[in-house]
Amino acid sequence: MTEADKNLMYFNPDEEESPKQTAATAPKDAPEPKPEIMMELRDVSKAFGEGDQRIMVLEGFNATFEKGQVTSIMGGSGSGKSTVLKHMIGAYKPDSGKIFVDGEDITGFNQKQMDTVRKKFGFMFQSGALFQSMSVEENVALPLREHTDLNETTIKIMVKLKLEMVGLRGCEHLKPAQLSGGMIKRIALARAIALDPKMVFYDEPSAGLDPISIGVIDKLIVDLTKKMGITAVVVTHELPSAMRISDKIIMLFKGKIVFEGSPEEIRTSDDPRVIQFINGSPDGPIPFSKSQVDLGEELKQMNFL
């Protein structure tokens, strides 16, 4: 049984009805136990805008994220990657469909319930989103200070440990404005893992960084995931980096999954859309123009009076 078959089996729609049973009723002859599901998005649809300007961003989106694995969500700009991520952290509510975290349906959760779920998450923003008015130490210590009753000394020690993990111990007193792009991302990562979350979301971790910094961030993501058993969800469009770190890659196009599988499978895929994305070619099934309406139609309808 190849890796692809296993994945296909895993995503059999019949089995997806009950995620907990899937793990229990895994075939006995399977070489290794199925990884536990940390998060699942089921038939999630989302549209923005009203009337004529209504744009379907996600349509019947299905995905699972396994514990202790790196899952990358890839796709060009405007393919719905960030929308998926915002659904997962509860910033958006889906128009239809359900979202499960750790076996809990979070779709109808209110603010207070959502906050308990969010304590299981870490989130690394594309821009880092460090608080500019605070020093590095205060940034990393903020979740600890607000959500735990630890005393000041313990918090200082924890901050040092987290900074050591990202290799930036000794920068505690600096302000975010004094840091380089790569350092900001590493501090953001330290802040994301401050509360030892079960899941960490990475929004474009390698955007705008030099190759060495990308390598460093990639290594940190893999290390954290494997050593601490954190579930990682990476939204990226850097193909080489995604290939290096991912256990599973989900490729999106116009809010739909066009490919799902391991990096090995993506290399051998013969789907023209996947090939176009890998080669980065402007011509192919993924069109160059983002416009919804044909240019000729639009010109005809213009009123020159």
Next chain:
Amino acid sequence: MVRNIFGFIGRKSFQLSDFFLDFFREVSGLYYLTREALYVTFIEPLRGKSNKWGPIWYQMDEVGIKSTTIVFLVAFLLGVILAFQTAYQLARFGALNFTGALVGVAMTRELGPLMTAIVMAGRVGASFTAEMGTMKVADEILALETMALNPVKFLIAPRLIAILIMLPVLTVMADMMGMLGGFLIGVTTLGIDPVPYIDNSIDSVKLMDVVTGLIKSGVFALIIVMVGSYMAFIIEGGAEKVGQNTRSAVVVSMVLIIIADLLFTTLFYFIT
């Protein structure tokens, strides 16, 4: 022709309804944010989630201590101007000695609270919007949410407490500075005797005048912080929007301050 007229009326009425929809959307947004802010600031601490004092002290320094110079200056000069203007009128009735009374009552009842609030709307309301708006643009507010921290509690609550304490305090100081300005001019330039000036002032300024002024300044404080925060929280996009919303925050809070002033003055006129 007829079609054009009806089309014109139709379009205009749709534009008008859009305008009103937008207006009421803003009003309800401001209302819900205010409700939430008051809840997290005053009700939640009673239920075990106390406010942290560090940020409140910091904001009190930013809002209050650093505004003293400009508030003192404005209030002092206002007292001087008032003394000149009233003396010019009162001298015709030979009631020059009552200048002190008029300056005192005008400062405590009206001009002290109002001018302090307007100065603070420009100085503090604008900085609230600009600061929190930049945080919103840089995803820092979203980051707070993903860390399960309520941005309203984290950002607005300390500012609300700080300005609710500091604006009345500044108002009292402004009242005193205004009266001092009037006194100095009255005694040195207008030639009024210091003793009757002070006597008249003390006779006419009632405690109620100061209290109504302070109640008003509390309401003004709420307007400044809520409009400033609301304008910051609705920012979507970039630096351009931050600039626009900072401007609207100042304009809207000034207009609301004047309207609130009118309402409360009317109220106090009838009940006191």
